[in-house]
Amino acid sequence: MLSDRTARPAGELARGARLAPSTISTHLGRLLDAGVLDVEQHGRHRYYRLADPGIIRIVESLATIAPPKPIRSLGGASTATSLNFARTCYDHLAGRLGVWVTDELVARGMLVDGTTGLDVSDAGAAWLEDLGVSVSEARAQPRIFARRCLDWSERRHHVAGALGSGLLARLLDLAWIEHVDGSRAVRVTAAGREGFKRSLGTPPASS
Amino acid sequence: MLSDRTARPAGELARGARLAPSTISTHLGRLLDAGVLDVEQHGRHRYYRLADPGIIRIVESLATIAPPKPIRSLGGASTATSLNFARTCYDHLAGRLGVWVTDELVARGMLVDGTTGLDVSDAGAAWLEDLGVSVSEARAQPRIFARRCLDWSERRHHVAGALGSGLLARLLDLAWIEHVDGSRAVRVTAAGREGFKRSLGTPPASS
DNA sequence: CGGACGCTTCGGGTAGCCCCGAAACGTGAC
DNA sequence: GTCACGTTTCGGGGCTACCCGAAGCGTCCG
Incomplete structure (x- = not known):
């Protein structure tokens, strides 16, 4: 969801992944620590986005070789929105x-x-x-x-x-x-x- | 070990990773199924190598952003050979x-x-x-x-x-x-x- | 100021990944 | 043919990553 360079609040990412906000928050925290994501606070929302173009390239190249229905966990990911x-x-x-x-x-x-x-x-x-x-x-x-x-x-x-x-x-x-x-x-x-x-x-x- | 484009037999990869041959064999089998690796049989050895330049690039870019001592499992990887x-x-x-x-x-x-x-x-x-x-x-x-x-x-x-x-x-x-x-x-x-x-x-x- | 809301932290349950040893398989050497 | 060797398959055990609900924190709104 972030690979289109958009910045999104944690809740939206949680709904998109069909996971509890607490779960997504843990993941986002780890990716933030690892330097994969950047965060920007606006009011009570926290907008996450991929940290730099290098990361974006890597995410995209991984996505191109990933099987059509990948993601071993994360609930099933694809939403019906x-x-x-x-x-x-x-x-x-x-x-x-x-x-x-x-x-x-x-x-x-x-x-x-x-x-x-x-x-x-x-x-x-x-x-x-x-x-x-x-x-x-x-x-x-x-x-x-x-x-x-x-x-x-x-x-x-x-x-x-x-x-x-x-x-x-x-x-x-x-x-x-x-x-x-x-x-x-x-x-x-x-x-x-x-x-x-x-x-x-x-x-x-x-x- | 394969990122230098070399082809290596399963046993050597097992020793390099300090893992049992059976463990490495399982991993290699999965990567083979996924199309990440190619294999070539010579006598009783089976030489594995990265499947194509695209894969090589991805492995290298991941390595550059991975922390110095990454690899959460795989025994500890770095050998003393x-x-x-x-x-x-x-x-x-x-x-x-x-x-x-x-x-x-x-x-x-x-x-x-x-x-x-x-x-x-x-x-x-x-x-x-x-x-x-x-x-x-x-x-x-x-x-x-x-x-x-x-x-x-x-x-x-x-x-x-x-x-x-x-x-x-x-x-x-x-x-x-x-x-x-x-x-x-x-x-x-x-x-x-x-x-x-x-x-x-x-x-x-x-x- | 009180309540709603977004988000994070904490504690605990569960699934499945990673790992190994034992046994089977296939090839080459004697 | 028999043995040695490299590799794979099978069955199980331990660990931990993933996940959630409850509670806490900070911000905005009425």
Whole structure:
């Protein structure tokens, strides 16, 4: 849950791992002592995050070789919260939906491995422009065009970078997806289900 | 023990870890199932090695953040074998002696961090030439001049690359060190103790 | 100021990992 | 064929990491 560089309070981590707050607190304390985590206090919340980029790299490389349902203890970890289905990760789409979109684009040859990160093929550019995402604008931005970002709930990659950002913005604009209250969680609208179905096939179920 | 890319039979790994062969065999079996290790059978020996470069990188990065005396179980791991004191790692010097030499050179400002790996200062070059190691020859070689190599017994770095190779060759040439029978283990001769003392201070004890 | 809330600390129960010795297996040596 | 040797498999024992509920501490809110 912390591998997306977010800082999260202990209670949220406990709920996410389906463990008692006291249990999570012990773990966090040890990781803090070991220098793996940093903590920042805001009011009565204590926000934990991975200590440095080196640690992040290690966590990510471990996650890539870990079996799909790893974690020998920690209760079973994967929760059934709406965050697992779809959420924003910074400014792009993550969760089961984000990974699905990425997978479909790759399967159709629209998204391919490029020299630095990912790239779109001609077919991919056409599809994106048709949807209303400006590929040329994304390319012009002073940041990496498209890169893989590790999804903590799916343990697979979804697309980030300028392209991921543009895609998320357009999907919200089209009202194919919308934020759930004020949270990072996202839900697919009726229009979205239709739209996805027409252009990429049936999206995963939210349950 | 496997992080230097060597392949080793189960029994040697058991002795190195000071564990019963049956215990080590269980661990190796699990790591094999998980795809972390590969195995190759030669006669009645089974040689284990890390499965791929990705795994090697992960093992090394974990070792760099692990505390100096980690390993919660596994008996206590660090053996008192002669391999721990001094050995060759490919074509350079490793073990307590190899790490000591590297540390002393760094402490004296002779070995410094360079753009790619390590580099020698003017003082370092002078010292090496005085010893009889040709720095210019090492630089001319079509391989990296000097790099850090993780020492599995010390869990710290020693110097490798063309410079590490030249240094080992010269130390053997000067008969400051010599191989123990046919093994990778190395011992310091009487002349070596004298020589090290004059130029770098008292070397670590072999016991 | 009292109560709610987030978090941590403490004490104790349990599951499962790590370990070993004994025995089985397979290969090479005599 | 028999023995030696390296390795694996099996059955069990001890330890400790993980986990929880209860209690304590600090912060915010009414």
